[in-house]
Amino acid sequence: MFDIDYNKLKILLKFDGIELDFTDEEFEILVNSKLVELESIIGTKIRRSYESKIVSKFKGKLLELNDYPIVDVADVYINDRCINRREYNLNRNLGIVYFAKYVIGVVKVEYIIGFDDDEFEYFVLPLLKDMVGYAIRYGKVNSMYGGINGIASSLKEGDVSINFSSNNLSGVGVYGYDGGINNRIDDLKKKYAYSARVRLL
DSSP states (O other): OOOHHHHHHHHHHHHHTTOOOOHHHHHHHHHHHHHHHHHHHHSSSSEEEEEEEEEEEEEEEEEEEOOOOOOEEEEEEEEEEEOGGGEEETTTTTTEEEEEEEEEEEEEEEEESSHHHHHHHHHHHHHHHHHHHHHTTTTTTTTGBBOOOOEEEEEETTTEEEEEEEOOSSTTTTTTOHHHHHHHHHHHHHHHOHHHHHHHH
């Protein structure tokens, strides 16, 4: 499970010439609000969580899981029998289970969703750094708790609750004319878009 290295982010932001005038707690809230924002824009979870799906009257060879991307599948049960990995294939990015044989009955899948360590380190962390930097550089930080103008989301850290909203997700883009950030967000959104999932079905 990945952890956000807040000190590393601070150093990278300072290399970009961004002045940080935040306490550690304020900075962590700002970074976490950007992560929540990114999850809401791309429409999938980045942070890991344990999920399960049960279909009581399943018929077929293909099962769409509720959330994706999939980090790992813990167990797959067909009619209370735990099957082995040779009896199914998994598209991790789109959360689709392909059974080797036609299945009839009760199906239960226990799985972990979220981004893997490499994807977080090489794609999300640099993007998160740039999103935080943009918010600081262009004055998009609302109060000391890290909200941004232009995205629908909310965040709760201890006793502090942040709500910020807007539906400006098109046109110039969430990050103004900064195509680099917008393009990378769009790339992640396309990779995990429901439409990509539908094309495979």
